[in-house]
Amino acid sequence: MGNGFVVPAIVAVTLVTVGIGFYGLRLARTTSDFLVASRAVSPTWNAAAIGGEYLSAASFLGVAGLVLKYGVDVLWYPVGFAAGYLALLLFVAAPLRRSGAFTLPDFCELRLGSRRLRILATAFVIFIGWLYLVPQLQGAGLTLATVTGSPYPLGALLVAVVVTANVALGGMRAITFVQAFQYWLKLTALAVPAIFLALQWQADARPAVTPPDGPAFRTATTVVVEHSATLTLPDGRIVEVRPGDELSFAAGDPVPEVSGVATDAADWLLPSAAGDDDRGLFATYSLILATFLGTMGLPHVLVRFYTNPDGAAARRTTLVVLALVGAFYLLPTIYGVLGRIYTPQLLVTGQTDAVVVLLPGAALGDGTTGRLLAALVAAGAFAAFLSTSSGLLTSVAGVISTDVLGRGSVRGFRLATVIAGAVPTVLALNLAGLDVSQVVGLAFAVAASSFCPLLVLGIWWRGLTDLGAAAGILVGGGAAVGAVLVTVLGPPLSGWPATLTAQPAAWTVPLAFTVMVAVSVATRRRAPADVGATMLRLHAPEALRL
């Protein structure tokens, strides 16, 4: 690429992250500082930190890539990612904060008093955390490779090392500041180039997003294929391409149709209609369920709620987060749409996740403005990898240090951080072919099928028993985990089996709820005796000062 601004921008983001981490380290004195920032973070800071932590590689890069590739149907990803915070606000935020639990396993023990359930929850927290960490590190590797031409493992290792060191040394207090900063950086890194891109689009006399003849190359382009695909050339010939193949197109050439990609204008522009395909509608509703209900079960999201001073503050913080996250998600769509005009070659290479990073250079040219904006976007992408990985690592390490190592000390937490960071790094280095957004979607599905029923029933229903909760998590969450493993490791499927495993939430979430309720009713006698006191603690307003 030869953009001299990209590397300094990425280095600057990394240094600022580490710098704020060390500033936080000077403030972090006790174990409590380390783990919950002494519960003294103001709601605005906390909301920005939650937002910064949440907007991951999937949000920053993946959503725009999906929009470029599939069109209107995938707008449910950003809507669902934001709506997850509404579900969290309605059903979980205030009671969970009042429970005083710090992690999901804490909540299990507090509400149901079962050690074995706690162990099961720990296993799921670690699984979801790692499942979510792998695509972050992969995204870092791919981005660095795209913008600087470095080898793939370098970016993944860079992010893994910086994040592990930062979390191990600074703990939660530090990352609260780091992540609040990174929310604003990510918003700026998408918003500012988006303004320039819109102006450029105006200056180019508003080229049509879906021209009648299909997308076309604006400039002479040589495409190096990254993923095997079947192309249908304009003259009707069908060509199989493999990674490494080079294709040349002249300016004005139409983009060949790529199998599995919505090249056709109507497919891309219009929602899937009835009759086309029932599976499309099923997949859409499955995606909606997974994202709406999965957010509350993500370990790094929940851990943040303990930094609110009380339940009412938790509610207000969540509302601010919803607004911050909603504002952010207006932007990736713009990149996906303009990518149809300025970077159609990504449809052929299959590297659609790179659209956010490549678009400023492609649309604005190789001048200083284009280069600066490209560097800004790359910096934002790195902020996304760093902040989400930090949050995930903190929560996984917290669970490992208290539940697996059995130590609450700062040293134990540091050791746990190294363990928690090493495993996904090894996985990311060995599994380069996974699709970032797909893996993230699967993590949401597992969370929605395991922790969402546990939290909702645990908070609102007195009848929940430890056996019921365990059975629901094992059956629902287990089914979702099975679907993940089949999708990621299994043979390629087609038809309904493919849809049911790629988007499992629509059947695993109801399954988890049903099993949890049925087994709880059957084992009614095991309901904890102190459930009344727990309910009072979860729901009584702070004003009563009980």
Add this chain to the structure above:
Amino acid sequence: MADADDPVPVPRPGGSGAPERAGRPGVSGQPPAPQPRARIVLAEVSRREDRARRTRAELAEQTRVGEALVRGLVRAQFALALRLSLVVAIGLGGLPWLFAVAPAVGRVTVLGVNLPWLLLGVASFPFLIAVGWAYVRLAERNEQDFTDLVQRPER
């Protein structure tokens, strides 16, 4: 409440305590209305305090009354959350179905943009925020009602 622990329950003359408003004529611009002589029996005040304390104790000790109060609060909050999720389920969850059964809706354009793009890409976010804002207000009101109920003297 400085006098709350005054051991002698005597009728209070007007002065530094409750009828303070009468001592500052003209604050509201009106001539001071002839203040009825306020009689505060301190035993009553402390009894009122006792009741609030007893209700709190009932809550904490899980008496029947306390349990019924908490159940009422939990039910009210859960019903509120369900009602608002129903709003979202219909408002957003109905869209894929609508686009599927009435494909013509997808072809409607507003300002040159197809309606589904506007609804999902732009309008859904303010909608979610508005629902969240309504929830925070209503949930806090439920809690205020509960607090008032517990602390109200004549329950």
